[in-house]
Amino acid sequence: MPVYVWTGTDKAGKKQKGELEAENLTLARQIVTRKAITIKNIKQKPKDLSEYFPGVGGKVADKDIVIFVRQFATMIDAGLPLVQCLEILQEQQSNPNFKKVIRQIKKDVEEGSTLSDAIKKHPKIFDNLFSNLVAAGEIGGILDVILNRLAAYIEKISNLKKKVKGAMTYPGIVISIAVIVVAVILIYVIPVFAGLFKDAGAKLPAMTLLVMDMSDFAQSYFHWVILGVILLVIAFREIKKRPAGREAFDRIALRTPVAGMLIRKVAVARFTRTLGTMLSSGVPILDGLEVVASTAGNVIVERAIRNARMAISEGRPVAEPLAETGVFPSMVTQMIAVGEATGALDTMLGKIADFYDEEVDTAVDALTSLLEPMLILFLGITIGGLLVAMYLPIFQLADVVGK
16 A cells, blocks of 8 residues: 655644555545645655565664664553554654554554564564564553563663674674785785895795795685685575584584683573563463574574473473573573572573673673784784795895895
C-alpha cells in the first residue's frame, strides 16, 4: 500500500505534518481531513532504495532499538492504544529501514495480528528473545514492564559487543597499516635501492638479496596476491557457513590461549543475562534455554545448552547438566545451584552476568596489554627488517671507502 506525506494546519493554525498509508490519494486526503487538518500539500512518498534493491538499506543499530523500546514502553504505560503507539513511533523514526519495519508491524496489528507475531516477521531486527518476551508481556498484561527489561538487556549486550569489538579494532588497524606500508616499500622503494646496488656491482648480503627477491615477487604478482587474499576470505566464509566448518572454527576459538578465555567469558555473560531476563519475565525455563541456545553465537556453547536443556526436561536440576558440559566454570554452576535452591534463580543469573561483565572488561584490558608489545615487535621485525636490509650494503660500501 502506498505511503503519503502531508503538511497542513490544525484548528489553532499550527503547522502539522505526517505520513500515512492509503489505497489512493483521494482516500489519503479524506483521512487527513477527518483529523481536522487543513491540507496544504499531500503527495505519495518516494520509495526507498531498499524497495528496488533488497540488499540496500540502513542497518538498524542497537541504539535505535533501545530508543524505540523505551518510548514504546512509556506510551503503553500511559495507556495509549497499541496502534497509536506504533504510528507515533513510525512518524518520529529517522532510520528509513526501521521506519518501514515499524509501519509493517503497525499494519499487521491493525489487521488483527498480535504484536509478538508481527515482530516475528522481522528476525533480522528482532530476535527470538525479543518476540518471546513480548509474547509473555502480552499474555501477562505487563508489556510495558517487559519492554523496559528488553531495553536494559539490549543496552548491556550492546556494551558487551562494543568492548570485544574495541579490543579487536586497534590491532586490526595497526596490522592493516603495516601491510600497506610494507607493500609500498616493496613495490616502490626497494626497486630504487636495487637499481643503485646493481650499478655499484658490489656483493650484496643475503638479507638484502632476500628482500630484493621479495620486491620482484611483489611487483610481478601483486595483483595475484590480492586475488588470492580475496579468494581465501571467500573460502573462509563458505567453510564457516557449513556446520562442520563452523564447529571447527568455534572449537579452535574457545581453545585459543588468551582470546579463548575472553570468548568463554562473553558467552557466559550473554547466557546468564539472557536466561535471567527471560525467567524474570515469566518465560518457562525450558523455553528460555531453547531461545538462549539459538542466540549463543557459538556452536559448542549452543550444543552444551541444548544438552543441558534435554537433561533438565527429564527432571534434573539446572546446575548439574550445565556443570557436566564443561563449558561453564564451576563458580557459575555453583551460584546457579544456590539460586535454584533459594528460588531466586533469575536474580542469581543477573548477579553472575554483572560479575562476568566486569570479567570481560578485565580480559579485554589483558588482551590489549598483551597485543601492544606483540604489535610493536611485529612492526619492528617487518618494517625495521626491510630498512636494515637495504642499508646494509651502504654500510659495507662506507667501510670499504673508509679503508
